[in-house]
Each structure stands twice: as C-alpha cells, then as structure tokens.
Amino acid sequence: xxxxxxxxxxxxxxxxxxxxxxxxxxxxxxxxxxxxxxxxxxxxxxxxxxxxxxxxxxxxxxxxxxxxxxxxxxxxxxxxxxxxxxxxxxxxxxxxxxxxxxxxxxxxxxxxxxxxxxxxxxxxxxxxxxxxxxxxxxxxxxxxxxxxxxxxxxxxxxxxxxxxxxxxxxxxxxxxxxxxxxxxxxxxxxxxxxxxxxxxxxxxxxxxxxxxxxxxxxxxxxxxxxxxxxxxxxxxxxxxxxxxxxxxxxxxxxxxxxxxxxxxxxxxxxxxxxxxxxxxxxxxxxxxxxxxxxxxxxxxxxxxxxxxxxxxxxxxxxxxxxxxxxxxxxxxxxxxxxxxxxxxxxxxxxxxxxxxxxxxxxxxxxxxxxxxxxxxxxxxxxxxxxxxxxxxxxxxxxxxxxxxxxxxxxxxxxxxxxxxxxxxxxxxxxxxxxxxxxxxxxxxxxxxxxxxxxxxxxxxxxxxxxxxxxxxxxxxxxxxxxxxxxxxxxxxxxxxxxxxxxxxxxxxxxxxxxxxxxxxxxxxxxxxxxxxxxxxxxxxxxxxxxxxxxxxxxxxxxxxxxxxxxxxxxx
Ligand code: ATP
Ligand code: MG
Numbered sequence: 001x002x003x004x005x006x007x008x009x010x011x012x013x014x015x016x017x018x019x020x021x022x023x024x025x026x027x028x029x030x031x032x033x034x035x036x037x038x039x040x041x042x043x044x045x046x047x048x049x050x051x052x053x054x055x056x057x058x059x060x061x062x063x064x065x066x067x068x069x070x071x072x073x074x075x076x077x078x079x080x081x082x083x084x085x086x087x088x089x090x091x092x093x094x095x096x097x098x099x100x101x102x103x104x105x106x107x108x109x110x111x112x113x114x115x116x117x118x119x120x121x122x123x124x125x126x127x128x129x130x131x132x133x134x135x136x137x138x139x140x141x142x143x144x145x146x147x148x149x150x151x152x153x154x155x156x157x158x159x160x161x162x163x164x165x166x167x168x169x170x171x172x173x174x175x176x177x178x179x180x181x182x183x184x185x186x187x188x189x190x191x192x193x194x195x196x197x198x199x200x201x202x203x204x205x206x207x208x209x210x211x212x213x214x215x216x217x218x219x220x221x222x223x224x225x226x227x228x229x230x231x232x233x234x235x236x237x238x239x240x241x242x243x244x245x246x247x248x249x250x251x252x253x254x255x256x257x258x259x260x261x262x263x264x265x266x267x268x269x270x271x272x273x274x275x276x277x278x279x280x281x282x283x284x285x286x287x288x289x290x291x292x293x294x295x296x297x298x299x300x301x302x303x304x305x306x307x308x309x310x311x312x313x314x315x316x317x318x319x320x321x322x323x324x325x326x327x328x329x330x331x332x333x334x335x336x337x338x339x340x341x342x343x344x345x346x347x348x349x350x351x352x353x354x355x356x357x358x359x360x361x362x363x364x365x366x367x368x369x370x371x372x373x374x375x376x377x378x379x380x381x382x383x384x385x386x387x388x389x390x391x392x393x394x395x396x397x398x399x400x401x402x403x404x405x406x407x408x409x410x411x412x413x414x415x416x417x418x419x420x421x422x423x424x425x426x427x428x429x430x431x432x433x434x435x436x437x438x439x440x441x442x443x444x445x446x447x448x449x450x451x452x453x454x455x456x457x458x459x460x461x462x463x464x465x466x467x468x469x470x471x472x473x474x475x476x477x478x479x480x481x482x483x484x485x486x487x488x489x490x491x492x493x494x495x496x497x498x499x500x501x502x503x504x505x506x507x508x509x510x511x512x513x514x515x516x517x518x519x520x521x522x523x524x525x526x527x528x529x530x531x532x533x534x535x536x537x538x539x540x541x542x543x544x545x546x547x548x549x550x551x552x553x554x555x556x557x558x559x560x561x562x563x564x565x566x567x568x569x570x571x
Contacts, residue, residue: 001471002506008045009033010517020216022453023148025462029521031449038145038153040446045521048470049449050156054135056187056467057158057443064180066131066160071113073137077103079112083421088313094139094153106139111418111440114161118436119424125165128426128436129173133160135445149446150406150454156445163436165426170437174206174413177441181210181409184443189465190452193405195221196231198304199412207412210443211405212451219405222387224398233402234304236387237394240348247354250369252337258364261332263297266366270357274298277357278350278370280334282323282342286314290326292339293384294346296353300386309345309382327361335359336376337367344377347384406451407444414438456545462522463545471503472565474523478511479531487539487554488529498558500565519544525561 008030017034018024026032031046042050058068077095080086086093086105094106107113114132122130138157145153162173178194185192190212197209209232211221223230231237260266263274277297283306284290291310295301307315323331326342335358336344350356355369372378389402416435418424425433449468456463466472473495477488488504495502503523505514511530518526528540528549538551541560552560 001502002504004506006044006503008043008521010520018148020147020150020454021457022150022216022450025453025457025520025522026148026450029462032148034148038142038151040149040152040154042446045470046449049452049464049468050445052468052470053188053445053448054156054158057135057184057445060180060184060187061133061158061160063183064131064176066133066162066177066180068134069132070134070136071107071110071117073107073139074104075107075110075113077105079116079422080105083112083418085112092140092142094141107136108138108140109157109440109442110134110159111161111414111438112422115418115422115424115438118163118419119422122163122426122436125426125428128163128165129169131160131162131173131177133158133441148450150450152446155447158443158445160441162439162441163424164438165428165434165436167437170413170415170439174411174439177411177439178208181411181441181443185210185212185409187467188448188452189467190448190455192408193221193223193230193403195223195405196235197410198232198235207410209407210409210411212408212448212455213403213405214451214454215404216454217404217406217451219407221403221405222389222391222400223403224393225401227393227398229393229395229398229400231387233387234302236400238348238383238385238387238391239394239396240381240383241352242396244352245354249371249374250355252370252375253368254360254362255366255368256364257333257366260364260366261330266357267297270366270368272357276353276355278336278353280336280339280359282318282326282334283315284318284322285310285312287312290318290322290342292334292336292342292344294336294344294350294358294378295385296347296349297357299347299349300388301347301384302386305382305384306345309384327359329359329361329363333359333361333363333365335361335367335370336372336378337361337370339376343379345384346372346378346381348381349385350378351381406447406454408448408451409441409443411441412439414440457522460516461520464522464524466524466565469501469522469524471501471523472525473500473502473561474518474521474526475502475504475529476511476514476518476526477505477529478514479529480508481531483534484529484531487534491527491529491539491554491557494558495561498562500558500561525564527557 010030011028015027032040135158164170192212194208197207199207220233222236260269274297279295281293320331327334358367358370360367391400419435424436453462477484492504526542541550
C-alpha cells in the first residue's frame with residue numbers, strides 16, 4: 001500500500017491526554033482516535049494490527065477444536081436476573097431500554113447468553129464436549145477508562161465457553177484453551193507469562209491470567225525464576241512463617257506518641273523497625289459490620305484475601321467517624337487491646353511475633369510489648385497479606401521475584417456456577433440429568449495491541465513484533481530521481497509478489513520527515529533508497545528494533561527479507 005492511499009494521520013507533538021507510552025504512540029502513529037472517554041475509532045493502521053491478532057487467535061482456537069459463532073451485543077435483562085448479575089455487576093453494566101420499556105444491557109461478557117443457548121439446544125452427553133468462541137465488541141462502563149485501548153469502555157474481546165459432561169473432561173477443555181493461549185501469545189511475538197489468578201466478578205473455581213510483561217503494567221505478579229510457580233499478587237498465597245519468636249514476654253507498657261500516626265512516624269519516634277509494629281486496619285463490609293485485621297508494619301494487607309475469608313463482595317477501610325466511634329480515638333491509633341464489639345483477625349505473620357507495638361485506642365498513645373493471647377484475643381490467623389519479593393513460594397521450594405504485567409487474557413474454570421443458576425442440563429448415557437460443567441476464556445484484542453506497544457517501543461516510536469506488525473516493510477525512497485523512482489516501483493511489486501506486506505512512503509517529503517514517521521510507525525524493516533547507495537549498487541535495509549543497517553544489492557534484498565521475516569515470525 002502507498003502512504004498517499006493510507007489514512008494515517010500522524011501527529012508531530014505528544015497529545016496531552018495520553019499518560020502511558022502505548023496510548024501516546026498509538027495516537028501519534030495515527031492508529032486510533034478518541035470519540036469519547038474510553039471509546040475509540042480504529043483507524044486503518046490500528047485495524048490492521050487488530051485483524052492480525054484476531055487472525056492468530058482464530059487459527060489457534062479452531063486448531064484447538066473450538067467453533068466460531070457470533071452472539072448479539074444486546075442482551076435482555078431477564079437472562080442477567082437469572083444469574084443475579086443484573087444487580088451484582090453494578091454500574092459497570094451498560095443498561096438500556098427498548099421502545100416497550102423492556103430492559104437490556106450491552107454485553108460485557110456472554111456467560112448468560114451462551115448458557116441460555118446451551119440449555120435450549122443441547123440435550124445429550126453425545127453432543128459434548130463443546131467449545132464455542134466469538135470475537136466481538138464488549139461494553140463495560142469502567143469507573144476509570146484510561147490508557148487508550150488498555151482500559152476502554154467499548155473494546156474487542158475474544159470470548160470462548162466450554163461445556164463438558166464430567167470434571168475430567170472439563171479439565172481437558174480448560175487445558176486445551178490454556179495451551180491455545182500459550183500458542184497465541186507465543187505467535188504474537190510478545191514476552192508473557194501465565195499466572196494463577198483470582199476469579200473476580202466472573203466467579204468459579206480456578207483461573208489463570210496471561211500477562212504481557214511491561215514495567216508500566218497495572219498488575220503486579222510474583223514468580224519463582226527457577227520453578228513453575230507464578231501468580232498475580234492478588235492471588236499469591238503466603239505460607240505461614242516457620243520461625244516463631246522465642247523472645248521472653250515483656251510487660252505491656254503504654255507510651256506517649258504525639259502525632260505519630262503512620263508506621264514510619266511511630267517507628268522513628270520509638271526507634272523501632274517496622275517489623276516490630278502491628279497495624280490494626282478497620283474495614284467496613286457490605287454487610288455493614290466492622291472487622292479489624294492485624295498486619296505487620298512492613299507488610300501490606302491484601303483486601304481480596306480478606307474479602308474471600310469473610311465471604312463478602314465489598315470491603316472498604318472504615319472512615320474517620322467509624323474509627324472514632326469504635327476506638328474512641330482519632331485514626332492512626334487503633335489497636336487490638338480493649339477493642340470490643342469487633343471481630344479481630346490477624347495475618348499469619350502476627351502469630352510469629354512477640355512484644356509488638358500496637359495503637360492504644362487513645363490519641364497520641366501506643367503500647368509496646370503487646371502480646372496476643374496475653375493482652376488481646378485473635379479470632380483467627382490466616383493469610384491476609386500481599387506476597388512480596390523474597391517471600392517463599394507456597395510450597396516453600398523457591399523464592400518469589402516480582403514483575404509488572406498487563407492482563408491480556410484470562411481463563412476460568414466455572415464449574416456449574418452458571419448452569420445451576422440457569423438450569424443448563426444434559427442427559428447422560430443412563431438418561432439421568434446433570435448440570436453441564438463450564439469454562440470461560442477471554443482475550444482483550446485491543447488491550448493486546450496496547451500491551452504490544454507498551455512492551456515494544458523506544459523514544460522514537462513503536463517497534464512492532466513481526467507477526468502483528470501492520471506492515472512488514474516500509475519502503476522509503478529519499479532522493480527524488482528517476483532512477484530511484486523506477487527502482488522503488490520495481491521493488492514494491494516484487495516485495496508484494498513475495499508475500500511481504502509493504503508500505504511505500506510515496507509522499508513528496510524530506511528524508512528526515514520520512515525517517516521520523518517510519519520510526520514512529522515502527523514497521524520492522526525499512527528499505528532506504530537513495531542515489532548514493534544506488535551509485536554503488538546497494539540499498540539500505542534497516543532493522544527498526546536495533547537500528548542496524550545492512551547494505552544489500554536490490555537483487556538479494558527480497559530473499560534476505562523473506563528469511564528475516566520468517567525467522568522473526570517464529571522467534
Ligand atoms: P481487568 O481486571 O483489567 O478489569 P477483567 O478481569 O475485568 O480485567 P475479564 O473479565 O477477564 O477482564 O475480560 C477478559 C479480557 O478482556 C481481559 O483479560 C482483558 O484483556 C480484556 N478487558 C477487560 N476489560 C477491558 C477493558 N476495559 N478494556 C480493554 N480490554 C479489557
Ligand atoms: Mg474489569
């Protein structure tokens with residue numbers, strides 16, 4: 001394709017609205033344009049990348065035995081009421097009404113619609129297993145749409161659903177999708193890792209997320225570089241400490257800590273290290289109760305673990321009035337001693353501690369040498385904190401490292417969560433009826449594009465991995481002579497004949513402008529055609545990633561490129 005025929009409105013300046021490199025570069029490279037918050041038009045260059053990723057996804061899912069279908073975006077409220085998600089999904093669900101005042105939503109995911117399809121159409125175990133998928137636009141009214149396609153309100157997702165008669169079969173279907181996801185992300189050329197994940201709003205029993213590794217990623221993952229363990233930090237279990245303090249118990253003592261509210265302030269005042277201090281976090285649950293959770297001063301609470309333990313949907317740190325009402329002290333001085341009418345839970349690490357520093361439930365006061373059991377009671381010790389680098393793996397065979405990632409895919413084992421709620425059953429060989437066992441599997445297509453840019457760029461622009469690049473080669477004639485015009489034309493046709501996607505910058509622009517735009521667009525190879533090279537019988541082949549330039553004769557150029565592109569696509 002010729003640049004003059006491609007609608008690619010590049011920007012010289014950085015757009016003010018973009019906070020992360022992928023968003024900034026996708027706007028600058030003329031790939032996307034914002035229509036409203038979290039709602040974008042995909043311009044031709046952006047759409048080419050989207051289509052390439054979709055193609056890889058489609059091929060691998062078909063290869064794994066899944067069948068493509070397309071469900072509607074609009075779905076009736078009744079289906080969502082059957083599973084309880086009409087209410088549970090809350091404000092993230094885009095809702096609307098038809099002319100008869102019937103309620104609908106714009107699908108954020110399709111478990112309800114696909115389970116309804118199953119219960120109407122599938123009767124017998126003979127029709128199982130079944131896995132279906134679609135690539136379609138999804139809607140979620142995100143509280144903070146941001147980072148361009150990374151967290152949009154309208155976005156393209158591949159969603160797949162598996163149906164099995166037995167648990168062993170369901171585990172196989174899950175594994176087949178898990179393996180397909182590995183092949184998909186390997187084929188995109190991105191660096192990624194599959195991690196154990198929390199099941200969130202979708203629910204179910206087990207799940208893995210596929211993370212594209214990037215320092216700017218929103219997700220924190222922990223992994224064992226010498227083993228197989230990897231998990232989202234939300235999920236990563238921390239085993240109880242094996243070493244228990246054997247310090248003799250010291251007498252409890254109240255100390256004056258004027259204005260010292262944070263861990264750092266208290267430690268500075270008392271000359272202690274944060275691991276001697278215990279934070280008493282007061283949480284309000286969606287049931288209106290307040291719970292105290294004790295966490296060691298240098299550890300971070302993991303609210304997902306606390307929610308799961310309590311079996312609640314929502315949890316928030318108590319506001320100042322609640323803290324005052326419960327502790328009779330301003331925030332910053334809460335402690336477990338004398339705290340009544342509140343459940344007291346503690347992280348495993350607390351069990352190993354002795355002679356700790358805790359708030360005294362009194363302004364400007366803390367206790368030193370507090371000890372559980374002697375000075376206060378704990379209802380239960382459990383895993384309530386966030387894993388961090390240096391912690392042991394759950395089986396204690398390795399040590400965790402941390403990395404940042406972008407969640408591009410998510411696979412869930414759902415079990416019978418949806419089939420029970422919606423009555424999706426089948427008959428076995430003996431004619432008895434069972435609930436079908438389901439799995440669901442998503443990939444954010446737009447988010448994968450953004451993640452690819454986030455992982456692969458430099459200060460000049462994007463550096464596309466070959467398999468998802470909008471074009472393979474950027475043809476850049478830089479001197480306006482007849483000889484160059486002729487050579488460019490010939491190469492353009494020869495490259496296309498060799499099956500190479502080529503973009504020809506046929507604009508009447510200075511070399512510098514063409515070079516800058518080429519680096520911004522990030523097409524993996526640039527062919528630079530100038531009179532100087534031609535006089536010596538060579539053209540320059542520049543690799544965008546390394547900036548390395550090779551001088552090649554026009555006749556050897558094509559075969560060299562074919563080799564590089566096929567090697568790059570496999571890498
Ligand atoms: P997140 O925690 O980032 O909100 P999620 O857990 O809600 O994601 P899923 O319900 O698992 O996401 O959706 C499947 C995939 O769809 C995600 O892995 C992600 O790639 C993509 N996705 C989800 N929300 C968005 C969004 N707002 N914009 C773009 N892609 C999204
Ligand atoms: Mg979400």
